[in-house]
Amino acid sequence: MKTIRFGIIGCGLMGREFASAAARWMHLQDMRARPEIVAVCDTNPGLMDWYSDHLPSVRLKTTDYRALLADDQIDALYCAVPHVLHGDIYPEIIASGKHLLGEKPFGMDRAQNTAIMAALARRAQGQLIRCSSEMPFYPGAQKVLDFARAGRAGEILEVECDFLHSSDINPDKAINWKRMVGVNGDYGCMGDLGMHVCHVPLRLGWAPDTIHASLVKRVTSRPDATGARVPCETWDNATIHGRVGDGPGAFPLTLRTWRIAPGESNTWRIRILGMHGSAEFSTKSPRQWQFMDYTVGSPQCWQVEDLGYQSLFPTITGGIFEFGFTDAILQMWAAFVDEAAGGDARGFPCATPEEAAKHHAILTAALTAGTEDRVVQVEYHT
Structure with missing residues (x-):
């Protein structure tokens, strides 16, 4: 099974949900790929210890998200930061060429979203960009x-x-x-x-x-x-x-x-x-x-x-x-990982x-x- 190496930017509640979903990957059957969380980033260093304590695969902990963007051993990023930061961070992630599942609302306001969409027009071929929505x-x-x-x-x-x-x-x-x-x-x-x-x-x-x-x-x-x-x-x-x-x-x-x-x-x-x-x-x-x-x-x-x-x-x-709810999170991540590995998300991609x-x-x-x-x-x- 193919492994997609993930970094997490924003180590709060939803980052932990993703980590839990990745740890439960054996719950899924017939998947074409699996996620492996190799790096985490947060401005609060104390939040990152939970990840390294529970996930032996984490090799990088940093307060600078740009370190994840520059790391060629990371294939994809999950970004769960306050809305005001979307307009700066999401375009940089897109420019890095890595796959992105970004938390809603994909920009604090329409001006930020417009900037993100402009960055998308220049994305790398095959680069997957999706918005979180599990329900x-x-x-x-x-x-x-x-x-x-x-x-x-x-x-x-x-x-x-x-x-x-x-x-x-x-x-x-x-x-x-x-x-x-x-x-x-x-x-x-x-x-x-x-x-x-x-x-x-x-x-x-x-x-x-x-x-x-x-x-x-x-x-x-x-x-x-x-x-x-x-x-x-x-x-x-x-x-x-x-x-x-x-x-x-x-x-x-x-x-x-x-x-x-x-x-x-x-x-x-x-x-x-x-x-x-x-x-x-x-x-x-x-x-x-x-x-x-x-x-x-x-x-x-x-x-x-x-x-x-x-x-x-x-x-x-x-x-x-x-x-x-945790099953819905797992299914959303399954859809994202399946698409990132070349699948069609079984006909229902993430947002x-x-x-x-x-x-x-x-x-x-x-x-x-x-x-x-x-x-x-x-x-x-x-």
Whole structure:
């Protein structure tokens, strides 16, 4: 099996998830390649020890990400740094010729994303660039995708996609960089969660033409490391209402990115309603999806199917067991590694740079629409 040597830039939560996925690679079956983490980088040296303690393959630890770019013993990079750094680091990674899986939102704002896309125009032949988005790799999400792709919905009535957190309802939760406009960006919750809700609609070709948005900011200050209250600057919740298409076939698309969703932990949901059929999946019920096929005059009955463990990339897990978040991470990485090794990701690649650019167009329009309380035309760059 081919080995793809990875470096990690940004050793926080998601870097550790990737390391765990790499360590679990034996869980997958019939893979054409495997990742090996050989280098890690973070501005906080203390975060890197966890990797070297758990992964004997790590031979380089550094606070300078450019050392990874210059290392010809590294084939690919995973970059998970605060949004403000994307605009500088991602183009440099692309210029290095290494494969890149970059964390969302692929630029703090549209200007940064435009710079990243300009760098992509000069990428090396065969260089793979993708954006992180793991939720569509749940089996239920794949069922909904297949349902829509097969045309079983018929004419679309409405589509909704949500990503819902609840921890920010606590006003005493300590502030972090995602609550700071200078580091997270003006998008607020949309920048952090927007790719999650845009990925499936965009993959199905449902890009909204116009946008209206309701932006909510409820917690205006939070404690810092000393306990002092400091400004909490970013949007807590955003509900984006889009219109896809024109004429009689147009339909509404609703995208919710909420950090204050009472009672929710980490819920992702997709719901498609159509004249001939409807389908829904939520991570609240990870082993089930719901669907309805309708013919004229017949009863309208939702069906629930128990899926068990049915993954895009086969694993050693028995089909009677349950799929979870770490499995979705593993499947996303399997798709990236398969593509990097010349495969087709079994027909479902990770989010593309073009999809990331379109999601920036949507979020930029939503920010304008929400702050100015008006409907805004989405401007997609060609």
